[in-house]
Amino acid sequence: MRVLPAVLVAVAVLTAGCGAPQPPAPPPVQPLPGTAQIWTRTEGWQQAPAMPAAAAQRRWSVPVPAGARTAANGTGVVVLAVPQGGGTRVDRLDLATGAPRWSVTVPGTDARVGLDGWARPVVTVEADTTTVLDAADGRVLWQAPRDQGDSVDALPDLLLVRSHTATTAVDRGTGARRWQVRHQIAPRDGALVVEDLAPTAGGPGTDGVADPATGEPRWTQQNPLFTDVTVVGDRFVRTADVEPGPDTVTAYDLATGAQRWTAEVDGIARAEVTPLDPDTLLVSGGGEVGLGAVAVSAVDGRVLWRTDRSPSTVLRLDGAPWAYREGDHAVTVLDGRTGAARQHQNAGSAVLAGGGIYVTDGVDVVANGLLDLAEHWRLPGVGDVYGLDPVPGGLVTVVGTAEPRTLAAYLT
Template sequence: MPEPMIELDLTAPWEPGESAGPPPNRRRARRVAGAGIVAVVAAGVLTAAGPARADTPVFALDYQVTGVHLAGGRVFAGRYKPAGAGQELEALDARTGRLLWSLPMEQHEYLRSVTAGVVVLVQERGAPEDGVTDLAVHDAATGARLWQRTAVRVLGRFGGRVLIEEVTGGTRDARTVVVTELADDGGGIRNQPPEQREQHLLALDERTGAPAWRIDVPKGNLLSFEFGGSWEVLRSMAELTPAGELRQRDPRDGTVTKTDRLDWSGAASWFDVSGGEVVVYPVGAVGGDVYDRVSGRRLWHWQDLGHFGGLGTCAPGLYCVQDQDGTTAVDQRTGQTRWRVQQYNSILGLTEHAMIMTVWEPPDLAPGPIAAVDTRTGRPTTVLEGWFAIQPSGAGVLVWKPVGQREAVLARLDPATGRVQVFGRPQDWFGRPECVAEGDTLACVAVGGLTVWRLP
């Protein structure tokens, strides 16, 4: 039986509905852009955002915008100054668009992250791929500089602190990585050796820059980080030694909270921890080995010649591997293939029994379908065609669709009401926008123009 497919006709004039219904209760999850969509695409009801909400932006900046962040009811926009005079950062009130403050930005300086209290700016030192920057932290309310630090690598933030790595001497040692070394049987690219250096980690108070704790990681040990809904928000960290000792660390104070020992030793390219399993990618090997965290024993070996990256947790008990033609889900404990779905190779979100997926395509191509895929069977249960997905952190699965040549429609797939709610009609959108969201505010940059919207 073919899955239900829904195509919404937006060529007719849009009129507000009588009621948008109550807002849904949303659940945030690791690496998930939003919650359920299955009921939404199944019902396929197109509604207005409510009679009190217009489908025009709260405010807009017409040109020269390079990027946007949201935090604490403020919009932070990077902009080019007139007549080629460099860039500046502007802070605006998210409700009114009123300019609160601005400050000049240096060459190769960019906004790394924002919170309700601080703005984190970094300026590249040397080659961008080195990741070495100078760090400057400003007050989010006034723009005043609070503190700065040179030659660091910013790893993330948590609980009012910024985790950095000090780079000794201000640069990293030069290294050459061979990425085309094939296994003897031609069965894939071998895992490359990591950069060998001591790592000096500092957790700094975001307001003062004062160190809260410090860890010195010996050369040869590897670190792995788990992030929350935002890739900036650090949830946990682990350390693996060449002897196979796995140390779980609390990012609040850096202390070791749990120690396990894997039945492995040697050099690893990288590793990843997911619940009760640990994946180690040994240097010189193809693929990775999955270990039981408690007993330390090796469970199974994985390699896939067509994969985009390593094994990634996508649902409870499942690793997912994406390739050009689709996604394969494998059992974390046994390595057996649970299911394979063709075409869909990008995961947007997770509900109780479904993964919300789409098709990764280059920016100049038409939108791929958005599907709710049953995590137990891999079968697409509902499909929505003709919409681009937006993945701002914490605001659910938002979508947009071109209407004509110069107009678009912004909508929200609402799992609580089973409706596709239209809340905006942007004008002069070309290409794909860059969007972020916080609370009931969405900010999008398209072709240098910024529009700020109120979410339903």
């Protein structure tokens, strides 16, 4: 074997080091936020399930038979609904073990199953009959033909069920009906609002504030044809899609209906309002290009910043406001104070999880931080994810390209 002189070896090493420039090192991974809250229109700010700092582990799995449905939410409620005879068996699964905590059979097959409410969730099963079960123990809170109520909102003390002609309030503790009114009543951040449609096509509708004790309106106003209302603190806020323009956002006193301010926010169409902080509101349009979002002062309606695409979710991470948008295989995170954006391209779909996002690509699930958009850990070989929900301590996912599938929990 021929031995090279030492000087030639040194030259070879130096030459190799002087080749094509190396890509810059990725930025350091930031710690995940300590606290994460998410805004819900019905119940205001709620604690979001935080992404674990370390990789989760597969703790259990159960089969999802053909025709079965699953549902899970950030409170840790996991439900499996399986067709059985002429009905549907609903199982609430224990998050830690996957074993049933309770099972109830309800009328109807080919049923849709969903979860409503954060403070006290309910399970809604919709077939020809709508059945609402208390997620804690499986008690039937409501059961009636679907045309008598197919829209459900769960509050800590009330269950609101709406049909096309009425809203019924059910006491969560006793199951007794508290009241029924011929208005469309919806919860908004601790208050109840009236959202009555126009009595004639193309005419004005009515909105306002309802009394929680009776469901009857405390005050109402006529509104334009295309509007949306929400409650933020002590403000009743209405957005209006005005043709030919400009679109507007108007704040009223929640107790009296007296107008506080109005502002022009043209180019957002029918929009929703979300608080970024006590002094700032985000007015978000439909999400398409051209239907953007505007941040306005909650005090006087002054426009503070704009973006050309609407975020889908507003969060508080360690108390600071952020807005999140996912679409076209890209995630965008907006600083709620300035509107400055950070963007990250994904290979697959993304699911928001408190201070992070879970990205699926058909093989792995990757946990990225929301603020650094960097990989923190991954679950290799999970497979083709059909559905994924963040839960306290990790995630639950339905895996499989076709029925039957598998429901699995990955927890720390």
